[in-house]
Amino acid sequence: MNARARRRLLALALTAVLAAGAACQAHEREQAGRAAPPAGPRGFTLVASGDVLPHSSVIERAQFDSGGIGYDFRPLFAGVKPLVAPADVALCHMEGVRGTDGDDAGSPPFAAPPEVVEGLAATGYDSCATASDHALDSGADGVRRTLETLDRAGVRHAGTARTVAEANSVTLLRAGRAKVAHLAYTFDTDGVPLPSGQPWAVGLIDEGKIIADARAARKAGADVVVVSLRWGTEWQDGPDDRQLDLARRLTASRDGGRPDIDLILGTHAHVPQPYEKVNGTWVVYGMGDEVAGEMYNLEGAEDPRGNQSTLSRFTFAPPRRPGGRWEVVRAEFVPLLFDVDAGRVVNLNRALAEGAGVRGVRDRIRQVVESRGAATAGLVMGQ
Numbered sequence: 001m002n003a004r005a006r007r008r009l010l011a012l013a014l015t016a017v018l019a020a021g022a023a024c025q026a027h028e029r030e031q032a033g034r035a036a037p038p039a040g041p042r043g044f045t046l047v048a049s050g051d052v053l054p055h056s057s058v059i060e061r062a063q064f065d066s067g068g069i070g071y072d073f074r075p076l077f078a079g080v081k082p083l084v085a086p087a088d089v090a091l092c093h094m095e096g097v098r099g100t101d102g103d104d105a106g107s108p109p110f111a112a113p114p115e116v117v118e119g120l121a122a123t124g125y126d127s128c129a130t131a132s133d134h135a136l137d138s139g140a141d142g143v144r145r146t147l148e149t150l151d152r153a154g155v156r157h158a159g160t161a162r163t164v165a166e167a168n169s170v171t172l173l174r175a176g177r178a179k180v181a182h183l184a185y186t187f188d189t190d191g192v193p194l195p196s197g198q199p200w201a202v203g204l205i206d207e208g209k210i211i212a213d214a215r216a217a218r219k220a221g222a223d224v225v226v227v228s229l230r231w232g233t234e235w236q237d238g239p240d241d242r243q244l245d246l247a248r249r250l251t252a253s254r255d256g257g258r259p260d261i262d263l264i265l266g267t268h269a270h271v272p273q274p275y276e277k278v279n280g281t282w283v284v285y286g287m288g289d290e291v292a293g294e295m296y297n298l299e300g301a302e303d304p305r306g307n308q309s310t311l312s313r314f315t316f317a318p319p320r321r322p323g324g325r326w327e328v329v330r331a332e333f334v335p336l337l338f339d340v341d342a343g344r345v346v347n348l349n350r351a352l353a354e355g356a357g358v359r360g361v362r363d364r365i366r367q368v369v370e371s372r373g374a375a376t377a378g379l380v381m382g383q
Contacts (some may be wrong), residue, residue, distance in 0.1 A: 043317045043329070044088035044122025044175035046226070048265045048287065049080065049336070050309040051095045052120070052128075054112045055293030056314035061343030076291065079345045083311055083334060083382075086174040091182060092120055092128040092290075093228060093267045097135065097142035098149045101132035111138060114149045121153040126173055129184035129228035130201045131159025133268070140195040141381065143202070159184030159203045159228065167200035170213075170220045174284070178316065178326060183213050186230035187268070207246060211253045214260040224316060224326050226264045228293065230288055232269040235297045235305070237368050238264075239273055239285040251279035258325055262315060270295060271305040272365050275333060277377040282331055284312050292339055307338040308365055313382055331374075332382035335365040349383050 054062075059071065066072035077084075083092060084090045096112045120128065138145070143160045150157045161167035171182045185203040195201050203209075214225045227250070233240045239247070243266070251258040264283040266273065273286030288309030289295070297307025315330035335348040337358065348362040366381060 002057050003095050031118070033211075042177050043315060044178055044180075045086070045313060045315045046089040046091070046175065046180065046224075046263070047084055047087040047314075048091040048226075048228075048284070049084075049093070049269050049347075050287030050310045051132075051270075051291055052116065053095045053114055053292040057293040057340065058081060058291060058343060059113065062113075062119075065284060065343070066115075070112045071115035074122045075118045076343055077119050078345050079350075080290075080311060080336065081123045083313070083347065087313070089127070089173050089180050090123075090125045091226065091228065091265065092125045092155075093132070093265075093287075094128050094146065095132050095134055095267075097138050098145040101180055105343045111313050113141070114152075117149045117155060117221040121155050121265050122355050127156035127158060127171060127182045129159050129162065129182070129230075129265075129267070131186040131189040131228070132230050133186055133188050133317040135186065135202045136189045136192040136194070139192075140198060140201060158182040159186065161200055161203075164200050165205040167180070167203075170217045171219065172217075172222060175224075176200065177318070180221040181214075181217035181220070181225045182228070183210065183225065184228040184230075185210060205229065205246070207249055210250060211260055213254075215254050215255055218255070219379065225260065225263050226263045226265065228265045228267070228366055230268045231266055232273065234270055235269065235303065236269055237273060237305075238371065243285055247276075247278050247283045247285070253283040259325070262316075262326065263328070265312065271303075272308055272335075272368050273371040275281065275331070275374040275379050276372040277331075277368050277374070282314065282328055284310075288336075289338065290336060290345060290357070291338055292340075304361075308341060308355060309336045309338070310334060310365060310369060311320065311336055319342075331377075332381045333369050333379060334382045335362045335369075337361060 032225040062071040062073045065075045098114055122195055144162050147157055147162055156171050159170040161335045173180045181286050185205045189202055217225050232243050241267050250261050266284055270289055272288040275284050290309045295303055297303040311334040313332040316326045317329045335350055337346045339346050
């Protein structure tokens with residue numbers, strides 16, 4: 001089955017889901033109830049998803065969903081809302097920046113309309129990593145517009161900054177009785193120099209700085225430190241040597257016997273990459289693109305892997321002793337696919353979607369995710 005035929009089947013499946021009406025809504029409520037296993041009275045669940053990359057076709061679909069006036073991205077994310085909304089903390093990744101009126105182009109330089117952030121907020125996302133190789137596509141003004149848009153929507157952010165004070169601050173998120181720090185960094189800014197006099201505008205990957213920032217987050221009250229990393233080799237299913245080396249070094253870093261970093265979430269490769277427990281800490285090398293138009297690999301061929309991704313879900317339990325570590329007691333991934341014809345994120349574990357002939361896609365994602373021993377370490381496929 002070729003990529004276009006597969007997408008047509010997914011569009012038919014999505015139509016069936018929408019037509020199911022009240023029965024489908026009941027199913028979604030049931031799924032939402034099962035989405036995050038009880039974390040206990042003092043534990044919490046954290047979910048994270050891959051790149052939000054609104055290409056022109058995605059923006060056009062959001063315009064259609066709005067009735068032709070403005071943009072509405074909420075339907076686009078409806079398929080993952082039952083997974084995102086129940087979580088105590090939900091993290092996203094913005095690859096593009098907020099454009100100005102008239103330049104919401106969806107292609108390099110990437111620029112998205114503000115309504116995409118409204119869609120993320122309505123879905124239940126709490127914080128978004130903004131450090132990426134496209135963070136400076138519209139310069140310092142693009143950074144400012146993006147962060148102002150996130151602020152207005154009530155979505156926190158990490159990885160870019162408007163002032164040195166903001167760059168030195170810690171994004172702390174409340175998760176029950178726990179405080180979660182969200183830090184974000186990118187390998188590059190696609191050759192665009194940092195704004196004059198603003199070397200702090202975008203967080204760049206530097207092992208020493210990441211560790212120092214993680215320790216500063218602990219001092220600021222963080223119980224759990226989560227690091228989003230824009231890294232890896234595009235279109236490569238497995239982590240490259242730089243990812244492996246940095247993951248080992250970051251997860252080995254400790255202060256007073258306690259790990260400095262509790263979770264690493266990767267983006268950039270455009271395809272799902274493995275999960276692995278490294279030095280006792282979960283590392284997601286790459287979640288893939290949660291949202292993107294038709295994707296073409298480095299050879300110029302349309303590559304369906306570019307519309308496949310995973311949603312990560314980790315359940316944390318409180319320390320067993322004072323000053324101890326919040327432990328991941330359940331690690332899960334949910335295979336996703338962005339249906340470019342329907343303009344929707346699809347949970348591949350939903351029965352109607354699976355019936356559309358996408359079992360092979362789901363199983364391929366699972367094979368990649370588990371390729372570095374994650375299942376043996378306790379990772380399971382969630383619903």
